[in-house]
Amino acid sequence: MIANAIEDSLSWSPANRADFSLVGSALAAVVQDGDVICLEGELGAGKTSLAQTFALGLGIASPVVSPTFNILCTYPEGRVPLHHFDLYRLDGPEQLEDVDFWALTDDGTPGVCLIEWADLFPDEMPEDALTIHVGYIEGNEEARSLRLSGEGGRAGRLLAAVAEVFDGKSASQEQDA
Template identity: 45%
Template sequence: MANGLTYMRNTSTPEATKQLASTLAPYLRPGDVVLLNGDLGAGKTQFVQGVAAALGVRAPVTSPTFNILLEYAEGRLPLYHFDLYRLDEPAQLDDIDYFGVIDGDGASFVEWAEKFPDDMPYDYLEITITADERGTRRIVAHSYGSRSRQLLCVWANDSKARLGKIQL
């Protein structure tokens, strides 16, 4: 996690995770890419649900595991939710127009991006969610690139986000 900013926050409920995510939504712009790392059940989809609600998405936001990509166009800007878990080869990213979508007109949230590290964009915000046995989630956000650094800075300065800077 070199060359970027890192912030974190703990949440104790799914609602608190969604609330934190909702504070990111006002700062998202077309072309923003957010990678979501974490084990099954860590809260990645809950995070996307919080962003989607704050963007004005009324449709139910579910995990795109079996669809690979779910699109939500009704909010302030289009939201693209990828789940790369079921993909096996980098060539499959072309099959789903991954590169066209992330460079497009909305914000993209990508679960299981760590499967294809060489195929991620140059500039992205990485969010890692870990949950302990009590259900407390540790949410760590790290910026890679100038736009994601700017995004993380404004998000961290939002008093509702309550993110704390950490040194690595």
């Protein structure tokens, strides 16, 4: 077993896009109003790709694109409303107020927040958030590394859901071998 619900971090390197997308769908199945997911990783690593599979899982039909220029796009039509942030172009934390960041990430506010480039403003992120780092893997353009971490009840619930996916994949890979 590579993961379980009481650990506060998980790592997995999906070898292809199909496996990568399992993480977004697993999270979409369990997120609740007030949850916050912080996405970190280099330019083009796959943060928006993860957001897209997550949005599909929530039942959002409209195309999810990188909100780099708008900073925030809200999709109200899924099982839980999605507030998708991209903080790359912000010059400083005071600009977060312009997109209602603190109100939207407050755990009493309806909707789930997905925040690309959360690591640019670490002090502004809620304590009980799930952080996902997406990385490249040298020598394999279709593979990615994922590291998920978080402390607190909300993050723990999300980690547990993804742990099931990771365990299932590792079990089936052992069977195939």
